[in-house]
Amino acid sequence: MHKILTVLLLCCQLSFANVWKDELRTHLQPAVFSVTMVMIHDVVNPPAASRFYTYCMMGAYEIVAQNNKKILSPTTFIPSIKPITIEAGSEYDYRIAALYCILETGRLILPSGSMLEEDQKKLIIALLREGYSQKTIDLAIAVSEEVAKKLAANAATDGYLKLSTRVRYRPKKGDAYWFPTPPGYIEGIEPHWKTIRPMMIDSSGQFVPKPPVAFSKDTSSEFYKMTKEVYLVGKNLTEKERFIASYWDCNPFAINTSGHMSIGFKKISPGGHWMNITGIATTKANLDVDQGILVHALAAATLMDAFISCWDEKYRSSRVRPETVITRSIDQKWQPLLQTPPFPEYTSGHSVISTAVSETLTYLLGDNFSFRDDTEVIFDLPTRDFKSFRHAAEEAAISRLYGGIHYRDAIENGQAQGKAIGQFIVEKLKSNGIKPVI
The missing domain is CATH 1.10.606.20 (Vanadium-containing Chloroperoxidase; domain 2)
Known part of the structure; x- marks a missing residue:
């Protein structure tokens, strides 16, 4: 009987303590990479991976667009992304909310999304070290959780959940x-x-x-x-x-x-x-x-x-x-x-x-x-x-x-x-x- 030994290469070798820097923009690439590592762990196939990346980024994109008038909302030219009303409050750091939303959306929609909870904790610790208050972080997290939840509901309507119910392919x-x-x-x-x-x-x-x-x-x-x-x-x-x-x-x-x-x-x-x-x-x-x-x-x-x-x-x-x-x-x-x-x-x-x-x-x-x-x-x-x-x-x-x-x-x-x-x-x-x- 064949035994399949799965090898996850260097999943834990990239320490976020070494990549978080003083500027918020330096948190973006590590956040996306965190999503990548979970998908490697889950052996997500190529088409599905592209879908997960897209939804993980769209919530962050919409948060930015609602706060930066120079950036057009994806809901205006991407019909698949439904308008999102943010009810968590108006006094929040949208950049932190957007970054956290990448991880939160992945947590909700990826098979092993719970693995991202550790990365969320590391992001919070990094932000505190950079001088952001717990209140500022908590307000931003509340927004990201709201947006991610609505985006996950939007994603659930794109046909992905129906794939397993379709007739099995025969060559x-x-x-x-x-x-x-x-x-x-x-x-x-x-x-x-x-x-x-x-x-x-x-x-x-x-x-x-x-x-x-x-x-x-x-x-x-x-x-x-x-x-x-x-x-x-x-x-x-x-x-x-x-x-x-x-x-x-x-x-x-x-x-x-x-x-x-x-x-x-x-x-x-x-x-x-x-x-x-x-x-x-x-x-x-x-x-x-x-x-x-x-x-x-x-x-x-x-x-x-x-x-x-x-x-x-x-x-x-x-x-x-x-x-x-x-x-x-x-x-x-x-x-x-x-x-x-x-x-x-x-x-x-x-x-x-x-x-x-x-x-x-x-x-x-x-x-x-x-x-x-x-x-x-x-x-x-x-x-x-x-x-x-x-x-x-x-x-x-x-x-x-x-x-x-x-x-x-x-x-x-x-x-x-x-x-x-x-x-x-x-x-x-x-x-x-x-x-x-x-």
Whole structure:
């Protein structure tokens, strides 16, 4: 009998005593990271993670908007976020309330949200050390608890709670269609995700990509050539290509097997990687709490919409993964560098969501915003420098070919799909008067 040993990497090694600083803006990135660590613990799948990030940020965003007239309320251009009336009082520090609301919303909506209570206590201790009175903190907490409660009720109406009641997904019959892959042979993740209510796009089917290249066993066909490319690239990877693939792996739960033992490794999701990049960027840009929360909220909402659009296509085309085709028809012993994720191949999720969020971040922070990404340091990978958000997104996309988990058309058409989503969101921001923050 296989024993699954889950390994949570460095959950407790990041001490908040070392990251809380004297300025309120320095509390933002640690608060978001606290939410990330709970999601790693819970093995939250990629689409669901983007939803949790979005709701955790939207309450904070609304608190800021109600107190900073220069920032437009999300309720004015995001139909999914219903207006929130704050009744807890008017004399409160809204910045503290917004920061605490990130943790409080996560506490309410995440499966293991109670884990955030310790982070809330640490935030309170840090604020007291910085000179804020207990009364000031208590007033802010009262507001954040009210907003988080109302936002959680709003989130409960977006279709997420109905997913478990829907008909279980059964793979389509035929060689052209996706089938669970080794080593876990896990059933398809979130087959009904297209039913989740989006944030800024109109519907899950608004950005349907080009149809995938038709499946064929003919060795002269385009599909066979794409499959052979994945096979040959995987057999001849350079050290740089191996590193890039591993760097953007972002598999929330990878299984390594040894004899009769299976060891599960928990890691950050693709959306979690980009939320950390957002934190790195807002910190480098010296944004205040208000602007930082705005950028985080819009990045999260972009990720959520991009996942909804991508998953709509994944289960429409339900295309077979390269690993399945290659081991059936080319090389029975071949294995991809990365573990094949448990859902259909087309389009590439990382290509879609990375491209989409890079467009939003590029609009808000600039086209040539360079940054050093340290997201994967806790997973024993070094930092990586990028000259722009689009540069990072391009690397994330091609990493899926190096990893052996996507065909080229899923990557390139996924990038086109993501760019269309990102540009649509940017135009919505522009039309509502939301300007770049730097």
